[in-house]
Amino acid sequence: xxxxxxxVAGRSAFSFGFEEDHAAAETCVPEFARAAMKPLPQVSxxxxxxxxxxxxxxxxxxxxxxxxxxxxTMKYNxxxxxxxxxxxxxxxxxxxxxxxxxxxxxxxxxxxxxxxxEITGMDDFTLQPACGAHGELTGMLIIHAYMRDHDAGRTKVxxxxxxxxxxxxxxxxxxxxxxxxxxxxxxxVDMDALDKLMDKTVAAIMLxxxxxxxxxxxxxxxxxxxxxxxGGLLYYDGANLNALMGLIRPGDLGFDVVHLNLHKTFSTPHxxxxxxxAPVGVKxxxxxxxxxxxxxxxxxxxxxxxxxQHTIGxxxxxxxxxxxxxxxxxxxxxxxxxxxxxxxxxAVINANxxxxxxxxxxxxxxxxPVMHETVLSAxxxxxxxxxLLDISKRLMDYGFHxxxxxxxxxxxxxxxxxxxxxxxxxxxxxxxAFCDALIKISQEAKEHPELLLSAPHDTVVTRVDSxxxxxxxxxxxxxxxxx
Amino acid sequence: xxxxxxxxxDDIVTCFHGNSCVEGGLALPEGxxxxxMVEEWDTMMSQNSRPxxxxxxxxxxxxxxxxxxxxHLASLPGFVTAYxxxxxxxxxxxxxxxxxxxxxxxxxxxxELANCSMYxxxxxxxxxxxxxxxxxxxxxxxxxxxVSPAYLAxxxxxxxxxxxxxxxxxxxxNGQLSMSDLExxxxxxACSAVLVQSPNYLGIVEDLSAIGTVVHAHDALFxxxxxxxxxxxxxxxxxxTGADVVVGEGQSLGLPMAFGGPHLGVFATLKKYNRxxxxxxxxxxxxxxxxxxxxxTLRAREQDIRREKATxxxxxxxxxxxxxxxxxxxxxxxxxxxxxxxxxxxKLEKLIRGLxxxxxxxxxxxxxxxxxxxxxxxxxxxxxxxxRLASLPVFPPLALARGVVPEVPGxxxxxxxxxxxxxxxxxxxxxxxxxS
Numbered sequence: 001x002x003x004x005x006x007x008v009a010g011r012s013a014f015s016f017g018f019e020e021d022h023a024a025a026e027t028c029v030p031e032f033a034r035a036a037m038k039p040l041p042q043v044s045x046x047x048x049x050x051x052x053x054x055x056x057x058x059x060x061x062x063x064x065x066x067x068x069x070x071x072x073t074m075k076y077n078x079x080x081x082x083x084x085x086x087x088x089x090x091x092x093x094x095x096x097x098x099x100x101x102x103x104x105x106x107x108x109x110x111x112x113x114x115x116x117x118e119i120t121g122m123d124d125f126t127l128q129p130a131c132g133a134h135g136e137l138t139g140m141l142i143i144h145a146y147m148r149d150h151d152a153g154r155t156k157v158x159x160x161x162x163x164x165x166x167x168x169x170x171x172x173x174x175x176x177x178x179x180x181x182x183x184x185x186x187x188x189v190d191m192d193a194l195d196k197l198m199d200k201t202v203a204a205i206m207l208x209x210x211x212x213x214x215x216x217x218x219x220x221x222x223x224x225x226x227x228x229x230x231g232g233l234l235y236y237d238g239a240n241l242n243a244l245m246g247l248i249r250p251g252d253l254g255f256d257v258v259h260l261n262l263h264k265t266f267s268t269p270h271x272x273x274x275x276x277x278a279p280v281g282v283k284x285x286x287x288x289x290x291x292x293x294x295x296x297x298x299x300x301x302x303x304x305x306x307x308x309q310h311t312i313g314x315x316x317x318x319x320x321x322x323x324x325x326x327x328x329x330x331x332x333x334x335x336x337x338x339x340x341x342x343x344x345x346x347a348v349i350n351a352n353x354x355x356x357x358x359x360x361x362x363x364x365x366x367x368x369p370v371m372h373e374t375v376l377s378a379x380x381x382x383x384x385x386x387x388l389l390d391i392s393k394r395l396m397d398y399g400f401h402x403x404x405x406x407x408x409x410x411x412x413x414x415x416x417x418x419x420x421x422x423x424x425x426x427x428x429x430x431x432x433a434f435c436d437a438l439i440k441i442s443q444e445a446k447e448h449p450e451l452l453l454s455a456p457h458d459t460v461v462t463r464v465d466s467x468x469x470x471x472x473x474x475x476x477x478x479x480x481x482x483x
Numbered sequence: 484x485x486x487x488x489x490x491x492x493d494d495i496v497t498c499f500h501g502n503s504c505v506e507g508g509l510a511l512p513e514g515x516x517x518x519x520m521v522e523e524w525d526t527m528m529s530q531n532s533r534p535x536x537x538x539x540x541x542x543x544x545x546x547x548x549x550x551x552x553x554x555h556l557a558s559l560p561g562f563v564t565a566y567x568x569x570x571x572x573x574x575x576x577x578x579x580x581x582x583x584x585x586x587x588x589x590x591x592x593x594x595e596l597a598n599c600s601m602y603x604x605x606x607x608x609x610x611x612x613x614x615x616x617x618x619x620x621x622x623x624x625x626x627x628x629x630v631s632p633a634y635l636a637x638x639x640x641x642x643x644x645x646x647x648x649x650x651x652x653x654x655x656x657n658g659q660l661s662m663s664d665l666e667x668x669x670x671x672x673a674c675s676a677v678l679v680q681s682p683n684y685l686g687i688v689e690d691l692s693a694i695g696t697v698v699h700a701h702d703a704l705f706x707x708x709x710x711x712x713x714x715x716x717x718x719x720x721x722x723x724t725g726a727d728v729v730v731g732e733g734q735s736l737g738l739p740m741a742f743g744g745p746h747l748g749v750f751a752t753l754k755k756y757n758r759x760x761x762x763x764x765x766x767x768x769x770x771x772x773x774x775x776x777x778x779x780t781l782r783a784r785e786q787d788i789r790r791e792k793a794t795x796x797x798x799x800x801x802x803x804x805x806x807x808x809x810x811x812x813x814x815x816x817x818x819x820x821x822x823x824x825x826x827x828x829x830k831l832e833k834l835i836r837g838l839x840x841x842x843x844x845x846x847x848x849x850x851x852x853x854x855x856x857x858x859x860x861x862x863x864x865x866x867x868x869x870x871r872l873a874s875l876p877v878f879p880p881l882a883l884a885r886g887v888v889p890e891v892p893g894x895x896x897x898x899x900x901x902x903x904x905x906x907x908x909x910x911x912x913x914x915x916x917x918x919s
Contacts, residue, residue: 002583003813013814014550016904018826029828029852032681032688034719038590040817045552048813052556052580059576061564072566080517082558089528094540094878095743097532098869104530105742118509130602130745131799133786144644169786169796173613175644178791216498245509247496252503263799271803272577273567273763275602275745291640313640317543317605317633317710317732318743333523336514348495353484369488369495396573407787428484454771456572461776464571469768469780473757475596477586480767 003041003051004477013045058460059272060401066426066434068354070373070404070419071164071212073242073264075343080334081267081327090326095318099303105322106302109295112329113279119332119340120238120258121251122281126290128320132239133166135259135278140174140204141312142257142282142289143233147203149310151231154203158232160189162213162408167206167237176203187215187366189223198230204257208237209250210371212408212419214351216243224254233257238278241265242423243348243372246341256283266328277324291315346424347372350431354422357435361442365417373421375408381416384445386452388416391441393463396456398437537910538878539834541856541901542684543604543631543710543732544740546878547823548904550814553737557807567763567799571778572770578777581802582765584809591712591812592729593721594751598762600805601748601797604732605634608678608708609641610750610761610795611728615676615704616647617759617794623648623674625703627660629683631710638678652677658687658848658858658888660694669701676727680708681718685888686831686856686899687848688718695725704728712736712749712808713903714854716824721751728752728760737811738804747804757781761795823904827855830911831902835859837915838900844918847888847897856901858883860891863918868898871917877910 043051061067067074085091090105099106113125129135140157147154157171160181168178179197184190188211198205205227209217217223224234236255242265244250250258262268263276270276282290292311293304304319335343348371355364355374362376378388392402404419422431444451456462474480485491515523538546557563561576568574568581581599588597601607612624624642626635628651639649652668655661660679669677677698681689691707698705707720709731720729733747734740752760758781766780786793815823835857838844847858863871865882872879880898888897906914 002579002586003809004583004586012816012819013552014816014819016548016815016819016822016826018822018904029688029718029854032690032718032852034717037716037817037821038593040587040590040812040815040820042816042818043813045814048810049552049556051813052810053559055576055579056556056559056561057576058573059561059565060570060573061561063560063564067566069566074566077564080520082563084520084524086554087524087528088534089531091739091741092534092546093531093742094535094538094546094740095544096540096542096881097878101532102742104528107527107530115511118511130606130801133796133798134602134606137796141640141644165785165787165790165793166796166798168791169789169793172791172793173641173644173796175646216496218498218500221500221502246505248499248502248504252505269563269803270566270799271801272562272565272574272580272806273599273802274799275801275804276799277745313643314605314633314636315640316637316744317603317631317746320743321745322742323739324745330520330524332511334515334517334520337509337511339514340511341508345492349484349488349492352488352490352495356488369490369498371495371498392570393572396570401573402570459572460575461572461770461774463771464776464778465768465770466778466780466782469766469778470782472768473754473780474767475582475585475764475780476589477583478589478595 002477003043006043006047006051007041009042011042011044013043013048065399066430067401068403068420068422069401070421071239073421073423075267075423076425077267077269078331081330084330085323085326091323103302106295108329109325110297110302112325113295115332116260116279116281119245120281121249122258123284124287124290125279125281126294127279127325128291128316129278129280130316130321131274131276132259132261132278133170135280136166136170136237137173138291138315139235139257139259139280140171140176142286143204143235144174145289145310145312146286154201156202158197158202158205160207162211163206163208164212164239171206187213188217188219191219191222194223194226198226198232200231202232204233204235206235206237208240210240210243213365213375214370214373215366215368216371220253228254239264240372243344245344247344256286262324262328267331268324268327275321275324277321293319343424350422350424350426354420354431354435358438361439373419375417375419378416378418381445384449386445386449388418390452390455394441394452394455395437397458400434400437535878536876537905539880539900540878542881542899543633544743545711545735546740546903546905547713547735549737549739552814553807553811556810557803562803562806568779571776575777577802578765580806580809582767582777584805585765587809587812588749588751591715592751593723594729595754596757597751598760598764600800600802601750601762602801603744603746603748604710605637607730607748607750608634609638611706611730612638612676612678613641614728614759614761615706618756619675619704621673621675622646623650623672624676625650625652625668625674626678627652627680628654629660629685630678630680630708631684634708657851658685659689659851665697674703676704676706678706678708682711682714682854682856685858686853688852688854691720691724699725706730711854713824713827716820733808736808738807745801745804747801747808758784759794762797762800826904830904830906831855831857834900834902834911837911838918841915841919845891845894847891855903856899858888859898859900860894861896861898862894864896875913875917877914
């Protein structure tokens, strides 16, 4: 039941107790005022609390259990981050108030920027982008503006076929034509294809490293040399940085622009779809293109720099998701130099461990050690009449969130692949239990396929019909009423 | 575990092939314990000035009261620690909350369909202009000069790489969009969209219905934008005013200002654009037992399926903030939201009257209707306003740059002054005393 369906006229969860007679207020804007208030639900505070508390209980989160969603880095979200980010000395700050009154929050942002520069090997950062795709757009706009000033004929961007869908979408949104680069038989960029495609119409190549199949791009130095020698730039999608902290830095590998997902690598919660934050780092020669304003330190004071001659302009109303940045700041400060390195090492070891346990049942896409995630194939289970979707739904009955499924979709692994990313947060016992469940399900597929076909059984709803939703479009209470 | 893997860690990272690894570790400090962290955080945050109880500063971020129940429910770990609801069977909580948010937005904007959030008002507005370009194809759009500068700048950033020209429609003597300039610019050449913000940057309510009629006569899309969601409780938007898209900032719906974010992008449109709009949307469906269940729908527009042909690159949005707004609206309810909107109007009215009675302030554009912000000219300079208010728990108003509004003789300084329900009468009196 929705709140509207629980609504009873005259109930209210909150009273403001205004003493004013508001008739005057309504007459001050008579011609533009609504005739009447649009309906909102009328419920008591207790009704409201129970409504959302019970909804939260039907949700699966990292706090509920193992969430090995590949490429999403669902690591533990430390509770101290939440406490610091809820500090009223931060949450009650108005963004347009004088910088002199915001030195604490600006210091936090500046120090976060410095830490991210060190972790990635980049020279400057904007903290503004709201999430990964926004970071990609910002980074690609920077490249677009730079090329407009220096080499206007470069209108294309190269993107590997293994990339996340946001990469081509962001490049297109930044005004580029997208050209797909095939992968080679080892899962990396096909160097011969790159050699043919990398000409003077190409502005940049967008890479995720480790890539979406969890493999480190072995030829990265050759790629960087080739692209740079022919006048292009390298964009680093930091979705998978969790494998590399303290081990290797994108800036040292030749990347010119980098975005980071603080809601992945830096432990800020994902919130059921955001808000996240995706700072974008650049090498020195691009720093003047960053969106304004940029947090800077001058003579021991922190300020917002609006003067960047070649800036791409603004990408948001203010300066980015400060309260999310605060969580990442706390994470980095508490982890410290050794903690971040230990996290990446554990993330890599955990992924290889899960791969070793599951390989006999779900063969890996590539027979190589992986970084922070592994892509496994469920091909062959079709002979029992079950698909990967059935397997993943059955995992829910065992109390686990399924891995990312049917991704990446590039040949030869276009079908039936799952991407498992345990993260560093998980214990051996948790991973063992998860692998045991998957192995058991692989047996069930042979002996009791109906158990998989009708899964999940223990959830508040069984499988949801997405085709029905698209054909009978109901996206609001108003649609439901049919009005 | 390494035994099971059959490799040592160093064997795994041979894939680096001797690429420049970090020698000697990152140059970062050692980690802190939780108690050390709290201590350090406290030292840093005490560098901010002390907390304020009200704000004369608005201009896109507003201080409103947030009932305790709102952050409590929005902090439930089931909501906070979940990912995007790709697996509906174990994500009904997120999905239904977002459906409820969409329902509220459809009502408040008076549109037919609302997505389940964008990043903020500025990016949502920019995306609306891109959508209009997809629909109408003309490489020209119009935007009112009275749109917030940050929104206009964001629109330009998003449109520039596509070669779409953003032409500005002048402001008239009442601080509203000039209807005659709009007419002449629309007649001059085709355009995909007209962007108008109401209340506009100067706090003035625009005549959306009149504008909508003109825009549609010239076959452009009408994009209505707002920075103050509280105005949705009182003012008319949407279908009734001819809107094709209503976009704006939902921060006022239970979210703290938080030094600029995370806030909440609202995006609502008409059903005829249901293949064109950006962002995710939740629909109601059924499960295999015929029970109602929620699921993300109209997915064929999105980047993970359409890649470079997607309607937008947006993936993660501000779902938890949409959920927060749903809780907030559920909390204040129908009558509360209306009363709040009226209280904002009344409070500003009171503040303006008080400031004018000091003799140091005079309202500019006094014929025009306002919501909770207005432009006042003053004889007092910005530094002086700041220092006079320094001892009060209130953010000083925004000083406008010269030339933004016509000058008032003897009162060379202009301010965008905001008042919300947070400005209690006792504090209001103190403010007036300080500025007398």
